[in-house]
Amino acid sequence: MMDLEAQIQLLIDNAPQDGMTPQLMVSIAPVLIAIAQRLKHHQYFILENSDHDWVLTTLSNRANPGIEKQVIYAFPTIQDVSLISDAGRDPLMLPASMYVTHLLFQLVAVKPLHSIVFVETPGIITNTVEVRRSELETLIGQQLQKFRRSRKVPPHIA
Numbered sequence: 001m002m003d004l005e006a007q008i009q010l011l012i013d014n015a016p017q018d019g020m021t022p023q024l025m026v027s028i029a030p031v032l033i034a035i036a037q038r039l040k041h042h043q044y045f046i047l048e049n050s051d052h053d054w055v056l057t058t059l060s061n062r063a064n065p066g067i068e069k070q071v072i073y074a075f076p077t078i079q080d081v082s083l084i085s086d087a088g089r090d091p092l093m094l095p096a097s098m099y100v101t102h103l104l105f106q107l108v109a110v111k112p113l114h115s116i117v118f119v120e121t122p123g124i125i126t127n128t129v130e131v132r133r134s135e136l137e138t139l140i141g142q143q144l145q146k147f148r149r150s151r152k153v154p155p156h157i158a
Contacts, residue, residue: 001042004033007101027147028105031139036100039129040120044074044103045081045095054110055093057084069114071130074103076122083125107133108140 002010008029015021036042047055054072061067075081081095098106107116113133121127 002099004036004042004101007036007042007099008032010099011101011105024144024147028140028143031136031143032101032104035104035131035136035139039100039118039131041076041118042100043097044076044100044118045078045097046072046074046103047081047093048096050092050094052096054106054113056113070112071115071117072113074098074100074116074118076119080119080122080125083119083123104131104136107131107136 008025011032012022012025012029015025049055056070056072058068059071073084075083075095078095078097103116107113115130115132118129118131119125119127120129
């Protein structure tokens with residue numbers, strides 16, 4: 001099992017080596033780790049289609065059916081994937097294992113995605129933690145502002 005620090009190092013190592021992205025990864029790492037520490041598992045299973053795109057689930061608000069959001073479910077075990085709908089029986093949907101920090105990082109990148117619903121207890125679909133993209137974006141934005149302030153950029157550089 002890869003610990004959170006090692007997962008972050010893997011994200012940094014796999015970032016485009018453009019002189020900026022690895023530094024950005026380092027700067028947002030505390031946010032990813034802080035949220036990952038609220039979750040019970042270091043690795044989850046998600047559903048992907050045959051093109052390796054995440055399978056999004058549309059949830060409707062019971063009180064206001066016009067309000068919908070796109071989520072993905074992240075499961076603690078591969079067996080738990082079959083707990084929702086007919087996910088485990090559709091041959092075009094495949095479970096994929098992902099590190100929790102990588103899921104959180106991708107949450108910001110997958111634009112139609114509202115949140116990731118982490119199923120925390122194997123076999124029990126009702127024990128979940130929802131991490132919203134808006135919450136993550138806010139925390140990352142605050143972290144990046146600190147990062148920019150801490151870097152001493154000469155005033156004459158445009």
